[in-house]
Amino acid sequence: MLTLYPIKAFQDNYHWLLADPQTREAAVVDPGDAAPVLAFLEERQLKLTTVLITHHHADHIGGVATLNERLGPLTIHGPATPRIPQVNHPVQEGDAITVLGHRLQVLEVPGHTLEHIAYVSEGPLTAAGPALFCGDTLFAAGCGRMFEGNPTMMQGSLQKLADLPTDTLVYCAHEYTLGNLRFAAAVMPDNTALQERQARDSALRERGEPTVPSRLATELATNPFLRCREPEVVRMAASVETLPATDPASVFGALRRWKDRF
Numbered sequence: 681m682l683t684l685y686p687i688k689a690f691q692d693n694y695h696w697l698l699a700d701p702q703t704r705e706a707a708v709v710d711p712g713d714a715a716p717v718l719a720f721l722e723e724r725q726l727k728l729t730t731v732l733i734t735h736h737h738a739d740h741i742g743g744v745a746t747l748n749e750r751l752g753p754l755t756i757h758g759p760a761t762p763r764i765p766q767v768n769h770p771v772q773e774g775d776a777i778t779v780l781g782h783r784l785q786v787l788e789v790p791g792h793t794l795e796h797i798a799y800v801s802e803g804p805l806t807a808a809g810p811a812l813f814c815g816d817t818l819f820a821a822g823c824g825r826m827f828e829g830n831p832t833m834m835q836g837s838l839q840k841l842a843d844l845p846t847d848t849l850v851y852c853a854h855e856y857t858l859g860n861l862r863f864a865a866a867v868m869p870d871n872t873a874l875q876e877r878q879a880r881d882s883a884l885r886e887r888g889e890p891t892v893p894s895r896l897a898t899e900l901a902t903n904p905f906l907r908c909r910e911p912e913v914v915r916m917a918a919s920v921e922t923l924p925a926t927d928p929a930s931v932f933g934a935l936r937r938w939k940d941r942f
Contacts, residue, residue: 681807682780684851686890687720689713692855693739694892696813697726698805700780705729707779709799709813710853714743718750727751730779733758733767734815735796740853741766759795771797789817789841791834792824800844810848812896814841819852820894821877822860823905825940831933835908839928842906846897857881857891860903863942867904867916867935874902908932 687695689712696709697720707730711717721728728751731744736759744766748754753768757777760770771777773788783802790796798814805811816824817834818841826834841850861878868874877898881891900906907913908928917923917934924930 682782682805684806684811684893685720686892687716689716690739694851694853694855694890695743696851696853697721698780699724699726703780705780707732708747709851710734710740710815711743711747712737712739712741714746714750717743717747721751729755731756731758731766732779732784732799732813733764734798734813734817734853735759735793736761736763737793737816740815757799759797761795763795773797776802784813787840789814789837791826791829791837792816794828796837798841800848806849808849808893810845811851811893812841812844812848813851815853817841818850818899818903818906819854819860820850820857820881820892820899821864821874821903822856822939823903823936826936831936832929834936835929835932838905838932842896842900844896846895846900848896849893850896850899851893855890855892857894858885863939864902864904866942867938868902868907868912870912871902873898877902904935905932908935 683699685697695711698707706726706728709732756767757769757771758764758767771786775786784799787798789798800812801810884891908931917931920938921934
């Protein structure tokens with residue numbers, strides 16, 4: 681089993697670092713800033729071999745070139761796009777890669793960006809269970825903005841993630857949870873699981889601890905963007921704007937626009 685560490689970067693990013701305690705080899709997901717990654721590797725005496733990239737935004741790839749120059753050559757997986765020239769092992773939907781002895785499946789999840797991908801382990805990655813590295817597509821209690829996609833595209837990507845095993849741990853890239861929970865409470869004011877989560881995650885942040893990863897089962901119960909078929913969510917979406925239909929993509933679009941101005 682691997683060990684997973686959150687490396688804090690910028691204001692609210694997490695660069696997830698996977699480490700094999702036996703070989704001391706490591707991989708990192710979306711290293712937007714090389715400095716904290718280099719410091720962590722030196723402190724723990726780990727050897728970086730692999731980088732996983734989900735999409736092209738600077739806070740996810742800004743440190744890749746420096747890491748490769750200082751520690752490389754590294755194996756750098758990511759979407760096949762000229763917007764990420766650092767990638768030397770491009771991947772796409774259906775591909776499986778081996779990282780530190782564990783197989784990860786590649787999922788295409790467009791919406792936040794058109795080439796966004798995610799990585800999900802085949803079986804447990806750590807002692808806690810299987811892992812999903814989803815960048816800025818699915819967040820704890822929320823989802824990413826649609827910078828390039830449309831509601832149908834983004835909702836389809838979220839549904840693809842929602843269909844994964846419910847014990848999957850969701851390793852998203854930002855600490856946005858408390859703000860997302862406030863919006864979720866506006867959408868689902870009577871959701872008791874959400875109320876319990878708000879209390880639990882608020883206590884974590886008061887202690888300075890991350891609220892992620894979250895369990896996919898928790899997201900299915902408390903994340904409004906994964907509940908676009910639920911009557912209470914449909915009703916609330918229809919209360920803020922006139923829906924052209926009540927299909928999940930239309931409901932999702934209304935929720936995302938509401939969240940953008942929340």
